[in-house]
Amino acid sequence: MGYSMEIYSAAKKSMENRRLLAEQELDVRRDELVMRIPRVQKIEQELVHISVAAARSVFSGGDKESELSALKEKSLVLQDELKNILKENDLPENYLDPWYNCRECRDTGYVDGRMCTCMKQLVRQTAYEELNRISPLSLCSFESFDTGYYSKEKKAAGDMSEYDYMSKVFRFCKRYAMQFDEYSEGLLFSGKTGLGKTHLSLAIASSVIENGYGVVYVSAPNILSRLESSQFSGRSVERTEDEQLLQECDLLIIDDLGTEFVTKFTQAAIYNIINTRLNSGKPVIISTNLSTKELEDVYGNRMVSRIVGVLRKIEFYGSDIRQMKKMKK
Numbered sequence: 001m002g003y004s005m006e007i008y009s010a011a012k013k014s015m016e017n018r019r020l021l022a023e024q025e026l027d028v029r030r031d032e033l034v035m036r037i038p039r040v041q042k043i044e045q046e047l048v049h050i051s052v053a054a055a056r057s058v059f060s061g062g063d064k065e066s067e068l069s070a071l072k073e074k075s076l077v078l079q080d081e082l083k084n085i086l087k088e089n090d091l092p093e094n095y096l097d098p099w100y101n102c103r104e105c106r107d108t109g110y111v112d113g114r115m116c117t118c119m120k121q122l123v124r125q126t127a128y129e130e131l132n133r134i135s136p137l138s139l140c141s142f143e144s145f146d147t148g149y150y151s152k153e154k155k156a157a158g159d160m161s162e163y164d165y166m167s168k169v170f171r172f173c174k175r176y177a178m179q180f181d182e183y184s185e186g187l188l189f190s191g192k193t194g195l196g197k198t199h200l201s202l203a204i205a206s207s208v209i210e211n212g213y214g215v216v217y218v219s220a221p222n223i224l225s226r227l228e229s230s231q232f233s234g235r236s237v238e239r240t241e242d243e244q245l246l247q248e249c250d251l252l253i254i255d256d257l258g259t260e261f262v263t264k265f266t267q268a269a270i271y272n273i274i275n276t277r278l279n280s281g282k283p284v285i286i287s288t289n290l291s292t293k294e295l296e297d298v299y300g301n302r303m304v305s306r307i308v309g310v311l312r313k314i315e316f317y318g319s320d321i322r323q324m325k326k327m328k329k
C-alpha cells in the first residue's frame with residue numbers, strides 16, 4: 001500500500017460523513033415514527049431508565065442479583081413490545097438502529113484496530129478521484145487509446161509499421177496493468193512529444209489502482225519543485241512524507257523526466273528517488289522525450305546506466321497525436 005496523507009485523511013472524512021448520515025437518517029425515521037406512535041418514545045425512555053438503574057445497582061450494595069434480574073425482565077418485555085409495534089406497522093426489525101453502509105465496522109472504517117475492507121475501498125476510490133483531478137482518467141484509458149493514429153506505412157523499429165509496433169506496445173501495457181504486482185518490472189517510456197506516453201501511463205495507473213494497489217503519479221517538474229521548496233523553506237516533515245510516499249507506494253510513475261529545471265538539487269533528488277526504488281525492487285514507470293544520450297547529458301552516466309540497466313525500455317513511434325487531434329477539431 002501507500003497513498004498520500006491527504007488521501008487517507010480525505011477518506012477518513014468521507015467515512016465519518018457516512019456514519020453521521022446514517023445517524024441523522026435514524027433521527028429522522030425515529031421522529032417520524034414517534035409522531036405517529038407516541039408510545040415508541042415512552043418505551044425508549046423507559047429502556048434508558050432501566051439501563052441507568054441497572055448501572056446504579058451494580059455500584060450499590062444490597063441484593064444486586066434479584067434487582068438486576070427484575071430490571072432485565074422489564075427491559076425484555078419493553079423490547080418485545082417495541083418489536084411488535086414495528087412488525088404491526090410493517091417496518092423492519094432494525095428500523096430503529098442506524099443503517100450503516102458496512103456492518104463489519106459500523107462505518108468507523110476499522111475493525112479491531114485494522115482497516116476494514118470498506119475503508120480500503122474508499123481509500124482506493126479517493127486515490128482514483130485525486131488522480132482524476134490531476135488528469136482526467138476517463139480521457140486517458142485503454143479504451144480511449146486508438147491505434148488508428150499510428151501509420152500503417154511508416155516503419156518503426158525493425159520491419160514493423162508504426163501501427164503494428166504501437167499495437168504491440170498497447171497490448172503489452174494492458175497486460176502489464178492487469179498482471180501488475182509488487183514484483184512487476186519497471187518501464188521506461190521514451191519517444192517524441194505527443195505519442196501517447198502519458199496516456200498509456202495513466203491508463204496503467206487507473207487499472208492498477210482498480211486492482212487495489214497504491215499508485216503515485218507525479219510529473220518530474222512538479223515533484224522536484226515541491227521537494228525543493230520544502231527543502232529550502234524548512235518544511236522537512238512535508239518533505240519526509242513526500243519522500244516516504246514516493247518510496248513506499250506500489251507503483252511510482254514519473255512523467256516528463258527531463259523537462260524540469262535541472263539544478264544540483266534536482267539531479268540529486270531524482271537520483272535518490274529512482275535509486276531507492278530500484279534498490280528495493282519496487283516498480284517505477286518513467287516517461288521521457290529525451291534520448292538516452294540526452295538523459296546522460298543531464299543526469300550523468302551513473303544514473304542513466306542504472307535506469308537503462310534495470311527498466312524495460314519501450315520506445316514510442318509515430319506522429320504527434322496532440323497535433324492531429326487539434327487539426328481535427
Ligand SMILES: Nc1ncnc2c1ncn2[C@@H]1O[C@H](COP(=O)(O)OP(=O)(O)OP(=O)(O)O)[C@@H](O)[C@H]1O
Pocket residue numbers: 139140144145146147149191192193194195196197198199200256288289321322325
Ligand atoms: N493512441 C492514442 N489514442 C488516442 N489518443 C491519444 C493516443 N496517444 C495520445 N493520445 C492523446 O494525445 C495527447 C498527447 O498524448 P500524450 O500526452 O500521451 O503524449 P506524450 O507522449 O506523453 O507527449 P509528451 O512527451 O509531450 O509528454 C493526449 O491528449 C492523449 O490523450
Ligand SMILES: [Mg+2]
Pocket residue numbers: 197198199255256287
Ligand atoms: Mg507526456
Ligand SMILES: [Zn+2]
Pocket residue numbers: 102103104105106107108109110116117118119
Ligand atoms: Zn467497514
